[in-house]
Amino acid sequence: MTIKAGPVRISTREAAEALIDRYDNFLFDCDGVIWLDEKAIPGVLRTIEYLESKGKKYVFVTNNSSKSRSDYVHKFAKLGFKGITKERVYPTCYAAVAALKDTYGIESGAKVWVLGDSGIEQELKEEGYIPLGGTDERLDGPWNPNSELLKVDPEVKAVIVGSTKDFNYNRIASTLQYLLYNNKSIPFIGANIDRTYPGPDGLILPAGGSVVNYMYYTAHRDFLNVGKPSTVFLDTILAHNEFDRSKTLMVGDTLYTDIKFGNDGQLGNGAGSLLVLSGGTKVSDLNHLIQNPHSFEDGESLIPSYFVDSLATLTDWLE
Ligand SMILES: C[C@H](OP(=O)(O)O)C(=O)O
Numbered sequence: 001m002t003i004k005a006g007p008v009r010i011s012t013r014e015a016a017e018a019l020i021d022r023y024d025n026f027l028f029d030c031d032g033v034i035w036l037d038e039k040a041i042p043g044v045l046r047t048i049e050y051l052e053s054k055g056k057k058y059v060f061v062t063n064n065s066s067k068s069r070s071d072y073v074h075k076f077a078k079l080g081f082k083g084i085t086k087e088r089v090y091p092t093c094y095a096a097v098a099a100l101k102d103t104y105g106i107e108s109g110a111k112v113w114v115l116g117d118s119g120i121e122q123e124l125k126e127e128g129y130i131p132l133g134g135t136d137e138r139l140d141g142p143w144n145p146n147s148e149l150l151k152v153d154p155e156v157k158a159v160i161v162g163s164t165k166d167f168n169y170n171r172i173a174s175t176l177q178y179l180l181y182n183n184k185s186i187p188f189i190g191a192n193i194d195r196t197y198p199g200p201d202g203l204i205l206p207a208g209g210s211v212v213n214y215m216y217y218t219a220h221r222d223f224l225n226v227g228k229p230s231t232v233f234l235d236t237i238l239a240h241n242e243f244d245r246s247k248t249l250m251v252g253d254t255l256y257t258d259i260k261f262g263n264d265g266q267l268g269n270g271a272g273s274l275l276v277l278s279g280g281t282k283v284s285d286l287n288h289l290i291q292n293p294h295s296f297e298d299g300e301s302l303i304p305s306y307f308v309d310s311l312a313t314l315t316d317w318l319e
């Protein structure tokens with residue numbers, strides 16, 4: 001299947017070289033770009049090492065809030081990536097905690113209700129916040145209408161909802177109490193809008209956006225999305241790393257998070273998004289978007305500047 005117009009397919013050595021020459025800094029999405037669940041995508045490590053040898057700078061940006069930055073450092077090391085420190089990993093659990101202070105002025109020491117995995121709890125503790133809910137074992141098991149955790153702690157200052165596989169009725173019901181409390185006045189931070197993520201062997205799995213949107217629907221109130229495609233998140237990452245926006249490329253496998261993130265953020269002077277086809281988006285999805293951009297919300301902002309089969313393909317030509 002061929003693409004009719006729009007993004008440039010990187011399919012030759014010259015095109016790969018020109019692409020890499022054009023950018024100094026790379027933002028890499030993780031699920032579907034670097035790994036599929038616990039397995040690295042073959043050849044990706046080689047590409048990262050190649051970029052490193054060319055003096056390129058890079059960081060990782062993931063909407064998966066289940067793991068903290070320290071957990072991700074371990075995951076990278078386990079998969080053979082060298083020298084990936086905490087400062088180079090931006091999961092949305094980190095972004096959610098940053099938003100407490102930066103967006104809502106909530107000081108450390110405050111209690112925060114969590115519907116999500118330990119990544120959020122760990123990042124909260126690191127900044128001196130007190131997580132409630134989250135992985136608390138009293139929320140495991142069958143529905144308990146007498147649970148003490150259905151009573152709102154009035155000291156809770158915010159609710160963070162993100163990715164979790166432990167999404168059960170006790171957790172939903174307790175979280176709902178906080179989201180409705182005091183005329184819905186407690187800030188509601190969403191750490192993920194992804195509907196699905198690509199698992200191994202082509203399996204498509206529900207992602208954290210399904211959890212966040214469940215709470216959005218049942219509480220009937222909006223949330224602040226702190227993850228991709230938030231331009232606030234992008235600006236923070238660029239500022240931390242002193243990356244020149246015009247020399248930065250976003251590499252991702254999802255159109256409405258990664259590609260929109262690069263496009264809305266005006267990376268690469270308006271040409272700073274590279275779609276890889278190793279994750280959740282197939283060439284037929286891209287074709288469909290290009291042919292019918294107006295049937296998608298803000299469709300133009302989803303079209304990548306470039307696309308390539310996989311990050312690994314770039315170095316297949318270059319070495
Ligand atoms: C899909 C997403 O992860 P990312 O692709 O942003 O690493 C997620 O796991 O919700």
Ligand SMILES: [Mg+2]
Pocket residue numbers: 029030031032033252253254279
């Ligand atoms: Mg991805």
